[in-house]
Amino acid sequence: MLLPLPGQPLDAVDTPALVVDYDILLDNLTRLQRAADAAGLQLRPHIKAHKTPEIAHLQLRLGAVGVTCAKLGEAEVMATAGIEDIFIANQIVGETKVRRLVALARRVPKLSVAVDSLEVARPIGAACAAAGLTLDVLIEVDTGAARCGVLPERVVPFARELAVLPGLRLVGLMAYAARSYVGDLEQRRAFCRQEAAELAALAQELRADGHDIARVSGGSTPSGPCYEPGCGLTEIRSGTYCLNDHNQVDLGTCTREQVAATVLATVISRPAPDRAILDAGTKALDQQVGKLTEGYGWLVDPPEASVVKINDEHGYLDARAGSLRVADKVRIIPPRICTCLNLYDWMVVAQDGVVRDVWRIAARGRNT
Numbered sequence: 208m209l210l211p212l213p214g215q216p217l218d219a220v221d222t223p224a225l226v227v228d229y230d231i232l233l234d235n236l237t238r239l240q241r242a243a244d245a246a247g248l249q250l251r252p253h254i255k256a257h258k259t260p261e262i263a264h265l266q267l268r269l270g271a272v273g274v275t276c277a278k279l280g281e282a283e284v285m286a287t288a289g290i291e292d293i294f295i296a297n298q299i300v301g302e303t304k305v306r307r308l309v310a311l312a313r314r315v316p317k318l319s320v321a322v323d324s325l326e327v328a329r330p331i332g333a334a335c336a337a338a339g340l341t342l343d344v345l346i347e348v349d350t351g352a353a354r355c356g357v358l359p360e361r362v363v364p365f366a367r368e369l370a371v372l373p374g375l376r377l378v379g380l381m382a383y384a385a386r387s388y389v390g391d392l393e394q395r396r397a398f399c400r401q402e403a404a405e406l407a408a409l410a411q412e413l414r415a416d417g418h419d420i421a422r423v424s425g426g427s428t429p430s431g432p433c434y435e436p437g438c439g440l441t442e443i444r445s446g447t448y449c450l451n452d453h454n455q456v457d458l459g460t461c462t463r464e465q466v467a468a469t470v471l472a473t474v475i476s477r478p479a480p481d482r483a484i485l486d487a488g489t490k491a492l493d494q495q496v497g498k499l500t501e502g503y504g505w506l507v508d509p510p511e512a513s514v515v516k517i518n519d520e521h522g523y524l525d526a527r528a529g530s531l532r533v534a535d536k537v538r539i540i541p542p543r544i545c546t547c548l549n550l551y552d553w554m555v556v557a558q559d560g561v562v563r564d565v566w567r568i569a570a571r572g573r574n575t
């Protein structure tokens with residue numbers, strides 16, 4: 208990609224390109240930070256959606272307490288970018304990864320990691336102890352996501368087993384709020400009350416059992432604005448909210464106008480009246496389809512066509528693309544931004560239709 212220069216009109220940007228609207232981004236970041244502040248919660252945004260140090264620094268400047276990562280590779284990039292408080296909300300398994308985790312713990316002032324079994328915790332503790340370090344850990348609890356996590360009734364016995372391991376300090380609990388992905392706002396609010404109360408009760412049990420539990424970590428993009436003061440959590444880890452995507456629009460957690468990230472693509476062929484072909488296929492939009500509305504992408508501006516079929520390098524717009532001509536540029540909202548953004552090395556940051564900056568998506572592809 209020939210990187211665009213600040214001041215160039217968006218229309219002059221080579222395609223396919225990932226474009227992020229700066230004003231929408233800033234608005235999304237500010238809105239959730241305010242909601243977290245109002246609920247008395249710390250915001251520790253998950254960087255999996257943006258993978259970009261510039262956005263992480265914006266989040267911190269607006270009040271985030273630190274960042275959350277899913278992968279060691281992401282955390283290494285954030286550490287190199289100078290971020291001093293990083294939580295890896297995932298299970299770190301294997302000798303190579305444990306070695307990398309110890310190296311990371313040496314250079315990040317506040318590093319913490321999730322654990323959900325002794326098989327995961329023991330090697331981490333042993334390696335940290337051998338290096339003369341004590342690493343903060345949070346027990347991952349399965350509050351219904353049915354992914355990783357200790358079942359609630361196993362939390363207290365597991366904490367006792369953890370407490371005797373060298374090299375680790377139990378500081379909290381975390382859960383993945385998968386069940387917040389429901390369209391109904393009242394259901395989402397009810398989930399938030401239930402998730403927070405359940406984790407807070409477990410934290411209390413642990414305190415009564417002698418553990419110093421400071422962090423109770425939950426949250427997602429749908430749940431982010433739904434918590435009430437005194438809910439029982441201490442922090443939330445929303446991630447997708449910074450950029451949003453069509454799945455979030457479908458869920459009603461944001462409007463189309465609050466989607467900051469789009470794929471800029473060019474119409475490269477009009478072989479038939481009912482067919483317009485874009486230069487954006489699975490390598491530019493990803494293969495995910497919308498969760499609620501089926502499709503691979505939706506045009507931001509009229510005509511209201513959508514990408515209905517996709518090959519590696521080609522996207523097929525539906526018949527509503529009738530008025531588009533070869534060389535026209537279109538902006539597409541992807542169904543899911545996390546996996547779409549992971550296809551790009553750079554994001555073009557735009558403001559008022561003009562290139563403002565180009566940011567390297569430094570943690571893109573850091574999947575180990």
Ligand SMILES: Cc1ncc(COP(=O)(O)O)c(C=O)c1O
Pocket residue numbers: 253275296382383426427428429444445446447448
């Ligand atoms: C452990 C964990 N925390 C936080 C998040 C962020 O959730 P969302 O993408 O809804 O913002 C995710 C997303 O997958 C996650 O896995």
